[in-house]
């Protein structure tokens with residue numbers, strides 16, 4: 697099976713700091729790939745490079761085998777890569793439906809839309825409702841409810857539903873459970889599994905080892921700006937993973953990607 701998204705030799709420098717130092721990355725169709733690493737290891741920089749938020753100084757990114765050169769997040773979104781950022785990037789005062797379509801509003805057909813830029817609210821609300829119910833999020837009663845009235849977990853649900861609705865190829869989630877309570881985290885983990893069951897591969901960046909070990913198919917361990925190794929969570933323990941991440945333990949040779 698060919699990877700859907702790959703990166704080879706990514707380098708990103710910030711002055712004298714090398715955030716990415718020849719980093720490689722592979723995501724396979726239909727999998728949940730967790731990316732773990734110590735603070736400052738370069739996880740966010742890696743994710744930003746593949747989601748168009750930063751432009752790497754060197755290296756190559758391929759989506760479905762074709763080289764891509766994203767210079768902003770919209771280009772990555774247009775190519776089918778959706779990212780749920782840690783800070784969510786939802787607009788609290790706007791409704792659920794408006795948030796789902798933020799930056800890609802549907803206009804009315806004909807001159808009302810093209811000339812007067814009128815939004816097709818009915819259509820957007822219907823799609824938003826359908827997407828939320830597909831993911832079992834219909835406990836949210838009113839699609840016109842402002843996002844600020846939702847709980848943290850429900851907000852995360854809206855962000856995940858948005859990514860799943862529009863991410864046609866890859867969904868990236870940066871610490872989706874970091875700010876959530878136990879019950880809400882559980883719901884978001886279920887959502888992640890739902891998204892995978894719909895065939896979309898997911899990149900999950902998380903410091904939460906129990907969450908990572910619960911849902912990941914493979915774990916990419918990032919250290920000192922590069923991929924150290926990829927481990928199978930069924931063959932390694934959480935303490936092994938932490939030891940690899942922090943440098944307390946070196947990976948077996950066969951695990952170090954060529």
Ligand SMILES: Nc1ncnc2c1ncn2[C@@H]1O[C@H](COP(=O)(O)OP(=O)(O)OP(=O)(O)O)[C@@H](O)[C@H]1O
Nearest residue numbers: 710713714715733734735736737738739740741742
């Ligand atoms: N915009 C920036 N300007 C300067 N240095 C930066 C910038 N972004 C990241 N860095 C540095 O690059 C290195 C890697 O940072 P990055 O945020 O990618 O790591 P991380 O693994 O995501 O860390 P954390 O788990 O703490 O979020 C760090 O030393 C960080 O200080």
